[in-house]
Amino acid sequence: MTPFIIDAHQDLAWNMLTFGRDYSQTVAETRQREQDTFAVENNGDSTISWHEYQKGRIALVFATLFAAPHKAKAGEWDSETYQTSREAHQLYKKQLDVYDRLFDQHPNEFAPVRSNRDLTTLFEGWKTLPGPHPTGLVTLMEGGDGIRSIDELDEWWERGVRIIGPAWMATYYCGGTREPGPLTAAGHSLLNGMAERGFSLDISHMAWESALEALDRYPGPILASHANPLKMVKNGTSNRFLTDEIIDHLLERDGTIGIVPFNRFLDQNWKNSDPRQNCSLEMVATHIDYICQRAGNAQHVGFGTDFDGGFGLQHIPPEMDTIADLQKLAPILSARGYSDRDIENIFGKNWLTHLEKSLPA
Ligand SMILES: [Zn+2]
Known part of the structure; x- marks a missing residue:
């Protein structure tokens, strides 16, 4: 049977709120409806939907809560931005409501996964039957500014959040993408609070010094849901990518890394106006292979596509039309031994192992 896939990063709620996307519709329907709209102009054509999950056997997705700080607002259309932690909090809560409605309205397509019991139920189907199946969603909070106090962590946990990445750009808690800096005092308290409650820590957007500090001191499960190795990114200089030191520490901590098949994460100088053909799935395989070579095995890497998260069809390797085409990496990896x-x-079991170890019973 074709292997199942787990994708460790998709901003589903952000897309649903920003562009009114309906992931129970097919990608073709969404593209048709969005022709010549601001959604395509700013984000490209959609590449994900439940139908495509079935086609590509995407069994589970880490679905994010994500909002950008006002200073990063991309245009008038960019509705999910905040100026204060109170506003961030409200936006994140609204996105949780979006997921709750999705589970209510489409129980055969989307299922919440918050525990090992949920995992077992979900994968009973995926492991043995051809489908269709619901795709499981694990809630990942990207950016910590919506957490106004450590006590609030109980409430976020109660609502189903299981993974927290404290940074996007710099936040109240730590340095972030393009904004270097260490963990703040509040960041240390946040990590303590997260560890006490059993959250996984996502270091993807954390500034290098913050990530290294966190890798030293966070006692709980750690991952990089969507981040590529700096050394393999053509023209790579951004602190959005993982240095070898961070990768090695993460591997020592039994962490897993989700590779992003986005052209600008394969070649940092790739621009939206450049041909898709300048990048390729072979380059994605090279990123995967790099992590495996450093680890000495194939047990610490997976996918974290971030598809529809600020980019779309026009910005991914030319062999891909939708998320289902991740399966095209199988023959490429096979040819590499x-x-x-x-x-x-790589496709799914590494993330499944992470979830089995980190989710509550
Ligand atoms: Zn991100």
């Missing part, structure tokens, strides 16, 4: 078992691990 990866076994079927390695490919199953």
Whole structure:
């Protein structure tokens, strides 16, 4: 059977609120409806939907709560931005409501995954039957500014959040993308509070010094849901990518890294006006391979596509039309000497193992 896939990063709620996307519709329907609209102009054509999840056997997605600070507002259309932690809090809560409605309205398509029991139920189907199946969603909070106090963590946990990435750009808690800096005093308290409650820590957007500090001191499960190795990114200089030191610490901590098949994460100088053909799935395979070579095995890397998260069809390798085409990486990895078992691990089982170890019973 074709291996199932787990994708560790998709901003579903952000897209639903910003562009009115309906992921129970097909990608073709969404593209048709959005022709010549601000959604395509600013984000490209959509590449994800439940139908595509079925086609590509995407069994589970880490679905984010995401809002940008006002200083990063991309245009008038960019509705999900905040100026204060109170506003961030409200936006994140609104996105949780979006997911709750999605589960209510489409129980056969989307299922919340908050515990090992939920995981077992979900994968009973995916592991043994051809489908269709609901795709499971694990809630990941990207950017910590919506957390107004450590006590609030109980409430976020109660509402189903299981993974927190404290940074996007710099936040109240730590340095972030393009805004270097260490963990703040509040950041240290946040990590303590997260560890006490059993959250996983996502270091994806954390500034290098913050990430290294967190890797040293966070006792709980750690991951990089969507981040590529700096050394493999053509023209790569951004602190959005992972240095070897961070990768090695993460591997020592039994962490897993989700590779992003976005052209600008393959070549930092790639611009939206450049041909898609300048990048390729081979480059994605090279990023995956790099992590495996450093780890000495194929057990610490997976996908974190971030598809529809600020980019779309026009901005991904030309072999791909939708998320279902992730399956095209199987023959590429196979040609590089990866076994079927390695490919199953990379496609989904590494993230599944992370979830089995980190989610409550
Ligand atoms: Zn991100």
